[in-house]
Amino acid sequence: MTHAQDVLERYRAALIPVFGVPLTVLSHGDGCYVVDVDGKRYLDLLGGIAVNTLGHGHPALLEAIAKQASQLMHISNFFTSEPQVELAEKLLEICRAPAGSGVFLCNSGTEAVEAAIKLTRRTGRTRLIAAKNAFHGRTTGALALTWKEAYRAPFEPLMPGVSHVAYNDPDALRAEVAAAGDDLAAVILEPLQGEAGVIAADPAYLRLARDLTAQAGALLVLDEIQTGMGRTGHWLAHHATDVVPDAVTLAKGLAGGVPVGALVTYGPDVTGLLSAGQHGSTFGGNPLASAAGVATIRTIESDGLLAHAGEIGDHLRSRVDGLGHPRVAGTRGRGLLIAVQLTEPVAVSLTALLREAGFLVNAVAPDALRLAPPLILTRVEADSFLAVLPDLLDAAVPA
Incomplete structure (x- = not known):
């Protein structure tokens, strides 16, 4: 049994199951990445569902919290x-x-x-x-x-x-x-x-x-x-x-x-x-x-993150729209709140494949992915997601 499996068994025994069984057990994060208790690293393109504005462990946020906690x-x-x-x-x-x-x-x-x-x-x-x-x-x-x-x-x-x-x-x-x-x-x-x-x-x-x-x-x-x-x-x-x-x-x-x-x-x-x-x-x-x-x-x-969110969001949407993949109908959204509309109900399968490949996204509908990453997401990090997306779209299976 892995460390994550052990923690999830304890979760089942201790928590009211309103969220179902979690997908994995996260340990820590840095920037736009999180790591689970078994050491697997993920690019967090969900950001706690649009919560982790500055990513994970941002120095300005940590400093403010530590200073205030001491007071x-x-x-x-x-x-x-x-x-x-x-x-x-x-x-x-x-x-x-x-x-x-x-x-x-x-x-x-x-x-x-x-x-x-x-x-x-x-x-x-x-x-x-x-x-x-x-x-x-x-x-x-x-x-x-x-x-x-x-x-x-x-x-x-x-x-x-x-x-x-x-x-x-x-x-x-x-x-x-x-x-x-x-x-x-x-x-x-x-x-x-x-x-x-x-x-x-x-x-x-x-x-x-x-x-x-x-x-x-x-x-x-x-x-x-x-x-x-x-x-x-x-x-x-x-x-x-x-x-x-x-x-x-x-x-x-x-x-x-x-x-x-x-x-x-x-x-x-x-x-x-x-x-x-x-x-x-x-x-x-x-x-x-x-x-x-x-x-x-x-x-x-x-840090100019309003403009940055707009620029990286436009980059992601234009690149996904430009894939020409038969399973991509297009994108919606503004800035770094984006939906990838799919032509088939493969979002759940695609989300699982992306997670296995080290990317966290959300199947907001059977035929749509949601991206809501930290506003500090870089173009290099965005491109790493774009690089694996076509093959995983091919591999995804309908629900």
């Missing part, structure tokens, strides 16, 4: 710390939030969505519109916004008053907003639907959502949990448009791997919807996570 890790929200305030200030800056905006810090993306739901309730309205194929989290409020039946069915009935419309369908959105009438609290959308296979919203669709909610006196909430923090070559994916939302949810890559989430509210009217005592989080905004978030943002800025 304060947790103090409760009866008090504050400079890292908490600085992280909030940096988020307002990178989100292009106007004067009077605010930040609520929490621990995860689904918690940020829960905070957004409570924000919408403070409008005095209860109807919410989300999109088909959306993923907003798995806590019960966020789950009501999430589309996938397999996630929802075991826990129904969920929060009432939520309807789902076809993504990128202007007529469907107009009709549902009209049907909601004066009870519409918010429309909640992902600028790119990551779990659905990296499907981008048409800029005109986002503008329509903004116009319709403004006319209805409702909020527009954009879920940038997977797409924010430079992932698409912009700080936030919707920055590629002229849309200004009422609120944004962030998490995943915000602190380079340390758990943190955020709700950012735009302007004094929206920010003022939540007042003292109406929401909270024991660990939210703790000094350690906040210091990690500040270090991540500063490194993205100092």
